[in-house]
Amino acid sequence: MxxxxxxxxxxxxxxxxxxxxxxxxxxxxxxxxxxxIQNVVSCTYKTHISNQKRLYVTISWCSKMICQGFFIKISEKIPRENHYQHGFHQLPKIKGTKSLQDFSSDLKKKLSITVHWDLSAADFEAGPEPIRGFYIVVLVNSRYALVLGDMEIDPALKDLVDGLVLPKVTLVSQCEHYKxxxxxxxxxxxxxxxxxxxxxxxxxxxxxxxxxxxxxxxxxxxxxxxxxxxxxxxxxxxxxxxxxxxxxxxxxxxxxxxxxxxxxxxxxxxxxxxxxxxxxxxxxxxxxxxxxxxxxxxxxxxxxxxxxxxxxxxxx
Incomplete structure (x- = not known):
């Protein structure tokens, strides 16, 4: 498009x-x-993992009829692609941890990226995006890149990220698809x-x-x-x-x-x-x-x- x-x-x-x-x-x-009916919501967040490094993290939520879970992409520029195009990774499970190497083709160098998430108690209203009872934590090179949700993090994950400084995160774009x-x-x-x-x-x-x-x-x-x-x-x-x-x-x-x-x-x-x-x-x-x-x-x-x-x- x-x-x-x-x-x-x-x-x-x-x-x-x-x-x-x-x-x-x-x-x-x-x-x-x-x-x-809203069936897809994509949100792009700008985050700083260091004074010199700025990244964009895009989270795409889809209705359960399309898929379960969510898509994620990390880029150095604001992505213009839709949720199903290149660079996105699907995380279909309700709860888990996944390490992603060489995450996106437009990144200048490889980054160590780990995603922790738990949607097992997520509360949804009319759309595919949860409103409470969940968390998504993205670590880049052992630094916080993004923390979403309001649910208490698992004790094991809390020990892993305890002491890390939360970055300034800004929502820069949102894309919603309706049917x-x-x-x-x-x-x-x-x-x-x-x-x-x-x-x-x-x-x-x-x-x-x-x-x-x-x-x-x-x-x-x-x-x-x-x-x-x-x-x-x-x-x-x-x-x-x-x-x-x-x-x-x-x-x-x-x-x-x-x-x-x-x-x-x-x-x-x-x-x-x-x-x-x-x-x-x-x-x-x-x-x-x-x-x-x-x-x-x-x-x-x-x-x-x-x-x-x-x-x-x-x-x-």
Whole structure:
């Protein structure tokens, strides 16, 4: 899949209005809509194992119908691949310890990587990601790289890692995949900054007064509508700026597959293609959408890159 921001640089319908949950704060949720089913969640964390060494650890959770357990990848750059592509290792057991050598092809040298995990008492809600009663501990070169969960670590593991210093870990990106009808509600949660609060996000696409050929895409944050896109048959790609927690956030959408995926019939069929909605914060130095080349260059310099992104993929 091409980088979503690159598509916008060539074909985007630019929307210049910027608001702070102001003119579109009317809350409306159709009672006839059914929620989409979340089946994959991938979270990428930035961690420092030393003053000079920065790594990205991606954890992908899948519904039990797809697989059991989780996938993990460690990289020196933010991965752009999906959960099933190269570099990911599946850890299918409920509890265990696994050592992984020569972990990823994009690492410049081999690292000693060990993963300890326990999902035996994990508590799940609607999605594939556990919310409590589990832990994942990743050690790189005998240093903490990532600690997730709220469950007490096994005594044997605690003795192994006792005295190690926990690194600063930041969630830099999150990718969620949903399955449902094109007019299903998509509900998610996200924090757009480390010091911000968690916000409820709802995405809804339904038909308004213009008829069945002109559905409207709306985005709600904390039950307030902040984005409303009409005539999606023309505005199937675009972006709009909103303010959240004092931050500029680009909301980008690409629902071309919902309309023009001829292999499955589009809106007039019982099936349809895939739509993408991305939320991405801008850094203080940024004044426009990033192109992939610019983002990679500044990422290497650790300057001006987006701090957090949430990508939602909706497949019919």
């Amino acid at each position: 091409r980088n979503i921001a690159t598509c916008y640089s060539e074909h985007a319908v630019r929307v210049s209005d910027s608001y702070c949950s102001g003119p579109l704060n009317k809350s409306y949720i159709s009672p006839k809509s059914n929620p989409s 449902g009808q094109w007019n299903s509600e998509i509900s998610s949660k996200a924090k757009f900054s480390e010091i911000g609060v968690e916000h409820e996000i709802m995405i809804k696409c339904w038909q308004e007064e213009d008829g069945p050929q002109s559905p409207v895409l709306s985005v709600y944050i904390d039950k307030k509508r902040v984005v409303r896109i009409k005539r999606l048959q023309w505005n199937f790609r675009g972006n709009q700026v909103i303010f959240v927690d004092g931050l500029l956030v680009d909301v980008m959408w690409d629902v071309y597959g919902w309309y023009f995926d001829q292999t499955v019939g589009g809106f007039n069929s019982n099936k349809g293609g895939c739509g993408f909605i991305m939320f991405r914060t801008r850094s203080g130095l940024d004044s426009r959408l990033w192109l992939e080349e610019e983002e990679n260059k500044l990422s290497d310099q650790n300057l001006g890159k987006p701090e957090f992104s949430l990508l939602i993929c909706a497949t019919q």
